Amino acid sequence: MKTVEEIKAAIEAAVPGAVVEIVLNPSPSGQHSLRLAPGHAVEVAQFLRDDAELALDFLSNVTGVDWPDKEITEKVKVTRTVMKTVDGVEQQVEETVDEARKRVVPGYLEVVYHFFSMAKKHGPVVLRMRTVNRTDQVELPSLTPIWRSAEFQEREIFDLYGVVFTGHPDLRRLLMWDGFKDHPMRRDYVDPDDYEYEPTAHDAVLARAAAHKAAQQSASPEGTGVGQ
Amino acid sequence: MTTTSTAFLREKMEEGWNRPPVIAPEGEGELLEIAMGPHHPSTHGVFRMDLALDGERVVRLKPVFGYLHRNHEKIAEQISYLASMPYTDRLDYICSLTNNWAYALAVEKLTGQEVPERAEYIRVILAEFTRIQNHASAIGFLIQEMGASGTPLMYAFKEREKILDLFETLTGSRMMCNYMRFGGCRVDVSAAWLEEARKVVAGLPRFIDEFENLLSGNEILMARCQGVGILRPELAVNAGITGPMLRGSGVNYDIRKVDHYGIYDRFKFRVPLGDHGDVYDRYMVRILEMRESITILNQALKEIPGGPVMDPKAKIRGFRPKPGEAYGRIEAPKGELGFYLISDGGPNPYRYRVRPPSLVNLTVLEDMCLGSDVADVVLIFGSVDIVLGEVDR
Amino acid sequence: MLGEGILKGMAETARNFVGSFVSKERLTTVEYPEERIAAIENARVFPFLVYDTADWEAGLRCVACQICEKECPPKCIFIDKSKDKKPDAIGKQQFYPTRFDIDISVCMSCQICVEVCPFEAIKMDNEFELATDDRFGGLLLDRKQLAKPNEYYHQIHPTEAAAVDARLAEEKAKADAKAKGAADAAAAKAAAVLAAKPEGAGD
Numbered sequence: 016m017k018t019v020e021e022i023k024a025a026i027e028a029a030v031p032g033a034v035v036e037i038v039l040n041p042s043p044s045g046q047h048s049l050r051l052a053p054g055h056a057v058e059v060a061q062f063l064r065d066d067a068e069l070a071l072d073f074l075s076n077v078t079g080v081d082w083p084d085k086e087i088t089e090k091v092k093v094t095r096t097v098m099k100t101v102d103g104v105e106q107q108v109e110e111t112v113d114e115a116r117k118r119v120v121p122g123y124l125e126v127v128y129h130f131f132s133m134a135k136k137h138g139p140v141v142l143r144m145r146t147v148n149r150t151d152q153v154e155l156p157s158l159t160p161i162w163r164s165a166e167f168q169e170r171e172i173f174d175l176y177g178v179v180f181t182g183h184p185d186l187r188r189l190l191m192w193d194g195f196k197d198h199p200m201r202r203d204y205v206d207p208d209d210y211e212y213e214p215t216a217h218d219a220v221l222a223r224a225a226a227h228k229a230a231q232q233s234a235s236p237e238g239t240g241v242g243q
Numbered sequence: 244m245t246t247t248s249t250a251f252l253r254e255k256m257e258e259g260w261n262r263p264p265v266i267a268p269e270g271e272g273e274l275l276e277i278a279m280g281p282h283h284p285s286t287h288g289v290f291r292m293d294l295a296l297d298g299e300r301v302v303r304l305k306p307v308f309g310y311l312h313r314n315h316e317k318i319a320e321q322i323s324y325l326a327s328m329p330y331t332d333r334l335d336y337i338c339s340l341t342n343n344w345a346y347a348l349a350v351e352k353l354t355g356q357e358v359p360e361r362a363e364y365i366r367v368i369l370a371e372f373t374r375i376q377n378h379a380s381a382i383g384f385l386i387q388e389m390g391a392s393g394t395p396l397m398y399a400f401k402e403r404e405k406i407l408d409l410f411e412t413l414t415g416s417r418m419m420c421n422y423m424r425f426g427g428c429r430v431d432v433s434a435a436w437l438e439e440a441r442k443v444v445a446g447l448p449r450f451i452d453e454f455e456n457l458l459s460g461n462e463i464l465m466a467r468c469q470g471v472g473i474l475r476p477e478l479a480v481n482a483g484i485t486g487p488m489l490r491g492s493g494v495n496y497d498i499r500k501v502d503h504y505g506i507y508d509r510f511k512f513r514v515p516l517g518d519h520g521d522v523y524d525r526y527m528v529r530i531l532e533m534r535e536s537i538t539i540l541n542q543a544l545k546e547i548p549g550g551p552v553m554d555p556k557a558k559i560r561g562f563r564p565k566p567g568e569a570y571g572r573i574e575a576p577k578g579e580l581g582f583y584l585i586s587d588g589g590p591n592p593y594r595y596r597v598r599p600p601s602l603v604n605l606t607v608l609e610d611m612c613l614g615s616d617v618a619d620v621v622l623i624f625g626s627v628d629i630v631l632g633e634v635d636r
Numbered sequence: 637m638l639g640e641g642i643l644k645g646m647a648e649t650a651r652n653f654v655g656s657f658v659s660k661e662r663l664t665t666v667e668y669p670e671e672r673i674a675a676i677e678n679a680r681v682f683p684f685l686v687y688d689t690a691d692w693e694a695g696l697r698c699v700a701c702q703i704c705e706k707e708c709p710p711k712c713i714f715i716d717k718s719k720d721k722k723p724d725a726i727g728k729q730q731f732y733p734t735r736f737d738i739d740i741s742v743c744m745s746c747q748i749c750v751e752v753c754p755f756e757a758i759k760m761d762n763e764f765e766l767a768t769d770d771r772f773g774g775l776l777l778d779r780k781q782l783a784k785p786n787e788y789y790h791q792i793h794p795t796e797a798a799a800v801d802a803r804l805a806e807e808k809a810k811a812d813a814k815a816k817g818a819a820d821a822a823a824a825k826a827a828a829v830l831a832a833k834p835e836g837a838g839d
Contacts, residue, residue: 042567043355076598133496164483190309326709329746415680460641
């Protein structure tokens with residue numbers, strides 16, 4: 016089977032304008048992936064399926080990954096003009112200092128596809144696509160028109176991560192119920208504290224539920240009983 | 244009137260496999276929209292199918308699940324790698340040992356860990372036992388839903404009890420075994436256990452012969468299952484179907500032969516394929532796979548070497564694989580069970596994904612059921628052989 | 637002939653029906669709870685704490701290291717470590733758990749707590765008839781309910797208990813030998829110091 020570099024070259028040759036980047040995998044599994052820009056994704060997908068040598072007719076797994084915003088501190092060289100006393104005379108001097116600056120690296124949602132070939136019996140070929148950010152630009156093209164096996168798995172990623180797949184024939188929630196609001200698998204998901212629970216010795220859950228119940232009772236006064 | 248609507252439906256099916264839901268044309272009368280499930284004896288668990296029926300014929304079928312969603316993937320992000328192992332038992336709760344193996348394989352791919360030979364043989368033996376008892380139960384449940392009121396099911400369960408007793412003697416638990424570890428198996432098998440296993444395997448061919456005597460030539464079974472729920476091979480490949488459902492449609496893809504994982508290369512076994520892709524072919528593929536599993540078991544039980552069952556340098560506590568990712572898959576009794584792990588160097592996985600065969604196999608449920616009667620829906624669904632623990636995780 | 641398959645199947649069922657009167661193998665029903673199958677030796681249900689001497693509190697092997705609490709997947713073990721040390725079964729000063737609760741409605745019998753315990757203090761029981769109608773605490777087993785003697789452990793898992801006892805005896809022998817070696821070295825050193833003291837220095 017072709018290596019990642021050869022597949023990248025083949026894609027770039029077949030679909031002009033496709034932006035493909037190799038993402039190396041440091042683990043001993045050796046499963047390097049190709050990062051695809053969403054622009055020409057559907058054409059690349061068609062090529063991967065119909066190419067005689069690759070013949071990736073089996074889409075095995077579609078995974079969503081959440082990479083939240085990261086705050087990093089980096090040292091930046093800053094050149095400033097300050098007043099300094101040099102040889103007894105005050106003058107303007109340029110000095111360069113190292114300043115620690117905090118920067119927020121924006122997060123994104125990622126979708127990872129694993130392909131195999133049933134005709135040629137080779138694989139896996141790993142493809143990744145990233146959204147622009149985690150808040151409002153979360154669209155990615157759907158590969159369901161090319162491989163039907165993405166249908167339920169992309170629905171699940173929409174349900175649990177919030178990635179909107181354009182071109183999906185039936186994009187609605189899969190595992191959570193239709194009226195549910197949040198996206199549970201995200202790293203910043205806060206679960207509600209009004210579970211129906213069995214009072215067990217889980218002290219933290221017990222305390223939180225008791226507090227929630229107390230808050231509920233004080234919010235709606237005791238005027239809703241029978242006979243009112 | 245009904246013949247026109249059937250022809251109309253079949254033509255829609257031929258058009259391509261990404262068509263929107265089919266509604267019967269105007270003037271055909273009202274459609275009955277009914278939800279089959281989630282509390283239903285024939286839906287293999289809490290599973291709902293929203294059916295739109297024209298009389299008895301299915302016009303639309305939308306599967307609805309998520310009733311058993313336990314958020315296994317998020318729990319795994321918060322506990323260590325080892326602590327996820329008992330949770331994998333509960334994915335496909337009938338085949339816990341193959342789930343364990345798939346997870347252990349993915350972690351071993353992630354870390355490059357080697358597994359001793361004796362452990363590999365034990366893994367193969369247990370996986371093939373799991374396959375036999377899964378296929379026996381699946382066929383038993385399928386026939387039960389056909390109306391056989393449990394007789395073939397109890398035959399299958401009689402044999403399954405012997406296999407579960409073997410599991411209990413070795414791992415301590417009949418179903419939630421929690422036995423594989425990263426780098427081998429938890430405890431070694433004793434000579435007494437191997438003797439008992441050989442006795443059970445010796446009794447299996449007679450059991451399958453009795454089972455087939457009861458079922459394969461049965462006219463009622465043939466009338467109800469042949470020609471029902473046909474799945475074309477091109478659709479099966481495109482929809483990512485794996486396991487006996489794929490091989491029933493004639494596509495030769497068995498991950499044991501393709502990926503050469505474990506030591507399956509050392510065993511001679513055949514892969515049964517079906518011709519028509521209907522329910523009867525899937526049933527026959529499962530019966531024949533049980534026979535092939537017996538062949539593998541005989542070879543493995545004869546050739547098992549001595550040695551350790553766990554790499555002595557493998558860590559149980561404080562296991563922190565280096566950053567990276569890996570996708571490991573095996574041929575579980577239901578299809579391709581894969582685990583995709585992303586590690587960030589910490590004690591917990593950063594992303595832990597289960598690729599469930601039952602979920603992906605359900606993609607074509609509507610395609611297979613369109614145009615059939617409601618009674619056939621039960622059979623077709625039973626022949627997909629799903630377990631809700633895996634579909635919903 | 638039409639119906640041949642069905643008749644063959646019925647012959648199979650008839651053979652089992654008649655056979656169930658004459659052969660034990662074909663009669664597989666066990667009438668629980670009047671009849672019970674003997675428990676398989678390795679079967680595991682819920683954990684219990686092992687104690688060595690007759691005193692269940694002092695003889696507990698557990699030293700409240702809290703490793704099982706950390707490794708438990710559903711986090712069903714709750715341990716409070718003591719502030720003081722008390723002598724254990726062999727007289728060594730050890731911490732002990734003032735509270736050791738296991739919530740068996742949450743426990744999934746995975747046995748990881750047994751695997752990671754360094755002191756052979758927690759083992760798996762095989763009692764499963766634990767149903768109770770007290771849903772608010774009946775399934776929370778405390779230290780006293782969990783503590784069972786080593787003899788009970790030998791009764792339910794004889795091979796395993798024998799191996800554990802052998803391992804503990806070996807560790808004790810090694811610890812004793814090391815202590816004896818250290819004591820001998822200290823005594824030799826003291827004797828050497830005494831011999832090296834100059835004459836008349838102790839006046």
